[in-house]
Amino acid sequence: MIQLEQLSKFYGSDHDAICALNNVDLTVPKGSITGVIGVSGAGKSTLIRCVNMLERPSSGRVLVDGQDLTQLDAPALRKARHDIGMIFQHFNLLDSRTVYQNIAFPLELMGFDKNAMKERITPLLELTGLSDKKDRYPSALSGGQKQRVAIARALASRPKVLLCDEATSALDPQTTSSILELLREINQELGLTILLITHEMEVVKSICDSVALISGGELVETSKVGPFFTAPSTKLGREFLEEFLRIDPPKSLLDRLSSDGSDKPYPVIRIIFNDENVASPLISQLARSFELDISILQAKIEDIQGHTLGLMIAEFRGNAAHIEKALARLSDMQLSTEVLGYVD
Numbered sequence: 001m002i003q004l005e006q007l008s009k010f011y012g013s014d015h016d017a018i019c020a021l022n023n024v025d026l027t028v029p030k031g032s033i034t035g036v037i038g039v040s041g042a043g044k045s046t047l048i049r050c051v052n053m054l055e056r057p058s059s060g061r062v063l064v065d066g067q068d069l070t071q072l073d074a075p076a077l078r079k080a081r082h083d084i085g086m087i088f089q090h091f092n093l094l095d096s097r098t099v100y101q102n103i104a105f106p107l108e109l110m111g112f113d114k115n116a117m118k119e120r121i122t123p124l125l126e127l128t129g130l131s132d133k134k135d136r137y138p139s140a141l142s143g144g145q146k147q148r149v150a151i152a153r154a155l156a157s158r159p160k161v162l163l164c165d166e167a168t169s170a171l172d173p174q175t176t177s178s179i180l181e182l183l184r185e186i187n188q189e190l191g192l193t194i195l196l197i198t199h200e201m202e203v204v205k206s207i208c209d210s211v212a213l214i215s216g217g218e219l220v221e222t223s224k225v226g227p228f229f230t231a232p233s234t235k236l237g238r239e240f241l242e243e244f245l246r247i248d249p250p251k252s253l254l255d256r257l258s259s260d261g262s263d264k265p266y267p268v269i270r271i272i273f274n275d276e277n278v279a280s281p282l283i284s285q286l287a288r289s290f291e292l293d294i295s296i297l298q299a300k301i302e303d304i305q306g307h308t309l310g311l312m313i314a315e316f317r318g319n320a321a322h323i324e325k326a327l328a329r330l331s332d333m334q335l336s337t338e339v340l341g342y343v344d
């Protein structure tokens with residue numbers, strides 16, 4: 001388990017200090033995968049680097065399995081770091097060492113002899129699918145394979161927690177999926193607690209149990225992943241969700257679309273559905289109740305860990321007063337709606 005208590009970090013001197021983290025409280029339960037998401041500059045890297053003291057917090061506490069790392073002297077911190085593995089966006093492998101030697105590196109520092117090292121490394125090569133690549137150098141590996149080496153190296157000291165710093169940001173979507181799958185497997189098989197930072201909702205959706213949204217160094221929302229995707233409680237959460245769900249209207253529609261409703265009477269609406277209303281025959285009910293013709297122009301449904309989320313772009317045609325009432329009905333139902341423009 002990782003606990004961050006009132007964690008703050010300032011860079012620079014007093015008068016022009018930059019506040020990168022401001023009184024952050026976050027708990028990552030044992031065996032869970034928690035994602036910290038935020039835009040560039042929000043403080044994600046600073047946060048994750050404070051967990052293993054690569055950055056010294058300015059104030060607050062960092063507890064890993066109950067031990068406050070901010071209170072440790074250098075030798076005790078070195079020892080505590082054996083419990084914390086970390087992987088990075090750009091892998092950080094040693095180019096002059098083979099795959100095997102890279103994974104062996106932390107064990108050498110810990111004083112393992114050759115046989116004990118082999119005993120540790122062989123199953124890690126298997127787990128990460130690298131057994132046949134053990135004598136290759138990093139330059140002869142793909143990005144995904146490099147990240148697998150980094151994961152094996154991070155696991156060599158048998159850590160209790162794994163920190164992932166944008167671990168898939170440099171990878172293509174297919175490789176990203178395979179690395180995320182590997183992380184999920186490791187989490188389940190080894191019971192490893194994982195804290196990751198990302199700017200991608202797709203990563204959170206794929207493997208996280210919980211999510212923490214960070215902005216301007218402050219934690220603005222924490223939630224289980226299902227509720228976060230179906231009903232985020234903050235404006236920023238909703239923005240992330242909309243960006244994730246975004247489907248651009250087709251060009252043929254954009255060409256007809258006017259931002260001004262005075263010359264074109266029929267609105268084109270984007271509606272986000274969630275668990276509560278995705279299954280209801282909402283569109284046909286609205287059409288019947290308000291005598292409207294509703295054309296669905298685009299639609300998308302996502303399954304987020306058992307929760308359903310849908311997005312639809314639809315054109316509402318009919319009497320202006322009836323359209324207004326239909327929109328009011330959507331609003332009463334707490335559905336997130338947005339008028340994209342008007343058509344005639």
Ligand SMILES: Nc1ncnc2c1ncn2[C@@H]1O[C@H](COP(=O)(O)OP(=O)(O)OP(=O)(O)O)[C@@H](O)[C@H]1O
Nearest residue numbers: 011012018020038039040041042043044045046047
């Ligand atoms: N070493 C540093 N010295 C001064 N300011 C820093 C330093 N590192 C980060 N910052 C500042 O702290 C704030 C948070 O940066 P951080 O790198 O933690 O954000 P981030 O969310 O990880 O961004 P990105 O996704 O772009 O990496 C930013 O305003 C950044 O400019």
